[in-house]
Amino acid sequence: MEGELGLVLRQLNRRVGKVEVRLQSRIRKLPLPKLEALAEALLNFEASVDLEQWLDVNGRKNGKSGGPRGTRKAKSTTRKKVASK
Numbered sequence: 001m002e003g004e005l006g007l008v009l010r011q012l013n014r015r016v017g018k019v020e021v022r023l024q025s026r027i028r029k030l031p032l033p034k035l036e037a038l039a040e041a042l043l044n045f046e047a048s049v050d051l052e053q054w055l056d057v058n059g060r061k062n063g064k065s066g067g068p069r070g071t072r073k074a075k076s077t078t079r080k081k082v083a084s085k
Contacts, residue, residue, distance in 0.1 A: 004032065008039050016048045023048070026055050034058055 005028065012019050012027075019027075030038065041054055 004035055004039070008035060008042070011039065012042055012045075012051060015042055016045050016051055019048065019051065023051060023055065026059050030059060 009019065009024065009027065027035070027038065037058060038054065041058075042051070045051055045054070
């Protein structure tokens with residue numbers, strides 16, 4: 001996995017510039033399947049903020065997305081009624 005990790009970090013440095021140490025730390029904690037997903041996703045990144053957003057969504061141990069506890073927005077289950085003519 002060290003080879004894959006090194007490759008992803010080098011690709012990120014070329015794509016979005018120097019990756020902050022705190023983001024590198026988060027990347028190093030990713031399991032191999034997530035690291036492989038990042039390797040594909042980074043091809044669409046334009047700035048380090050894209051990396052940070054990807055990590056916020058995909059870098060969680062339980063795989064769930066959302067912000068810190070208590071800040072997630074609930075999805076609306078209400079559907080709009082369509083008026084028929």
